[in-house]
Amino acid sequence: xxxxxxxxxxxxxAAAAVERExxxxxxxxxxxxxxxxxxxxxxGFTAVLAALEAEPSAAAPGAVLQLAGRTLISTVGGASGPxxxxxxxxxxxxxxxxxxxxxxxxxxxxxxxxxxxxxxxGAAPGDKTMLDALVPGVAALGTSYRAAGSAAENGALATxxxxxxxxxxxxxxERSIGYQDPGATSSAxxxxxxxxVAESAGAR
Amino acid sequence: xxxxxxxxxxPGSAAGPALxxxxxxxxxxRVAEAVADLARELAAGGTVAPVAAAGGTAVGGLGTSxxxxxxxxxxxxxxxxxxxxxxLGSSVLTVKALLxxxxxxxxxxxxxAPFVEGAVAAVVTASTGAPPAEVAASAADAxxxxxx
Numbered sequence: 444x445x446x447x448x449x450x451x452x453x454x455x456x457a458a459a460a461v462e463r464e465x466x467x468x469x470x471x472x473x474x475x476x477x478x479x480x481x482x483x484x485x486x487g488f489t490a491v492l493a494a495l496e497a498e499p500s501a502a503a504p505g506a507v508l509q510l511a512g513r514t515l516i517s518t519v520g521g522a523s524g525p526x527x528x529x530x531x532x533x534x535x536x537x538x539x540x541x542x543x544x545x546x547x548x549x550x551x552x553x554x555x556x557x558x559x560x561x562x563x564x565g566a567a568p569g570d571k572t573m574l575d576a577l578v579p580g581v582a583a584l585g586t587s588y589r590a591a592g593s594a595a596e597n598g599a600l601a602t603x604x605x606x607x608x609x610x611x612x613x614x615x616x617e618r619s620i621g622y623q624d625p626g627a628t629s630s631a632x633x634x635x636x637x638x639x640v641a642e643s644a645g646a647r
Numbered sequence: 648x649x650x651x652x653x654x655x656x657x658p659g660s661a662a663g664p665a666l667x668x669x670x671x672x673x674x675x676x677r678v679a680e681a682v683a684d685l686a687r688e689l690a691a692g693g694t695v696a697p698v699a700a701a702g703g704t705a706v707g708g709l710g711t712s713x714x715x716x717x718x719x720x721x722x723x724x725x726x727x728x729x730x731x732x733x734x735l736g737s738s739v740l741t742v743k744a745l746l747x748x749x750x751x752x753x754x755x756x757x758x759x760a761p762f763v764e765g766a767v768a769a770v771v772t773a774s775t776g777a778p779p780a781e782v783a784a785s786a787a788d789a790x791x792x793x794x795x
Contacts, residue, residue, distance in 0.1 A: 483710075516744055520710030522737040525744035532748065563743050610736055
C-alpha cells in the first residue's frame with residue numbers, strides 16, 4: 444500500500460528530475476516549440492514542492508496529487524501547466540480520500556488522469572504529445588513500475604519520426620519530423636521518477 | 648437598457664437585465680487589453696457588457712495565468728453567464744481545465760470563435776442583453792466572415 448509520504452516522495456523525485464533535465468527539455472522545445480518547457484516545468488514543480496511543504500495536512504495520496512495539480516495549473520503559464528495539472532488532479536480525485544492506496548488503485552487512477560489529459564487536449568497517441576509517453580507508460584504499470592518508466596521512455600523516443608498534430612509544433616507540419624517531443628520527454632521523467640520512488644520503497 | 652449607466656452587479660439588478668460578461672484570455676497582456684478596448688469601443692453607444700482582459704502571466708510575461716482568468720471571470724459575472732474567449736494553446740487549455748474543475752463562476756463557458764472578431768461580436772451582442780446562446784452563436788459566426 445502507498446501512503447501520502449510515497450506521493451510526496453514521487454513529487455520530490457519528479458521535481459529533481461525536472462531540475463536535472465530542465466536545460467535538455469528547453470533544448471528539445473527550441474526547434475519545434477517556444478523554448479520554455481524546461482523553465483516552465485521547473486517553475487511549476489518548484490511551486491509544487493513549496494505548496495506541499497506548506498500543507499503538511501495533505502495527508503492522503505489523493506490530496507497530495509490534487510494540491511500538486513492545482514499548483515501546476517496556476518504557476519506554469521504554458522500548456523504543460525493545465526495538462527500536467529489535470530493529469531495529477533484527476534488522478535488524485537480518482538484516488539479519493541483513502542489514507543493508503545494499492546498499486547492497482549494507483550494504476551486505475553492514473554489511467555483516469557491520462558484520459559482527462561486526452562480529453563483536455565483533444566489529442567491521441569501518434570500526435571507527438573505527452574500522451575505518446577503516458578499511454579504506453581501507464582499501460583505497462585500492470586507489469587511493474589520500472590516497466591512503466593521504460594515504456595514511457597521508449598514512447599518519448601518514438602515521437603522523433605512523428606509529425607506534430609497538436610500545439611505550437613503542429614504549425615510546423617512536416618518540419619516537426621525528426622525532433623523528440625518535449626512533452627513526451629517530460630512525461631517519461633514523471634513516470635521514471637515514480638519508478639525510482641517505488642523501487643527505493645522496495646517494490647518490484 | 649438605455650443611457651451609459653454602469654451595470655450594477657447581481658442578477659436582475661435595477662440597471663435592467665443582467666448582461667453576459669466577457670473575458671478575453673491572451674498570451675499577451677497587451678493583446679488582451681487592446682482587443683478589450685476595441686470591442687468596448689465598437690459596442691459603445693449604449694450599455695456596454697462587462698469585459699475583462701486576462702492576458703499574460705502573473706509576473707508580466709507571455710503566457711497564461713489561471714489566477715488572472717479566475718479574477719477576470721469573477722469581475723464580469725453579473726449572474727447571466729460569463730463567456731471566455733482564448734487565443735492559443737495554453738490560454739485555451741487553462742480555461743478548459745478551470746471549467747473542468749468548476750473554478751469559474753456558474754454559467755461560464757468557453758467560446759469557439761476567432762479572437763478579435765469573436766470578441767467584438769460577443770461584446771456587441773452581450774451589450775444588447777442577449778442570452779448566452781445568442782452571444783455564443785454570434786461569436787462563432789465570426790468564423791464565417793471570409794476575407795477573400
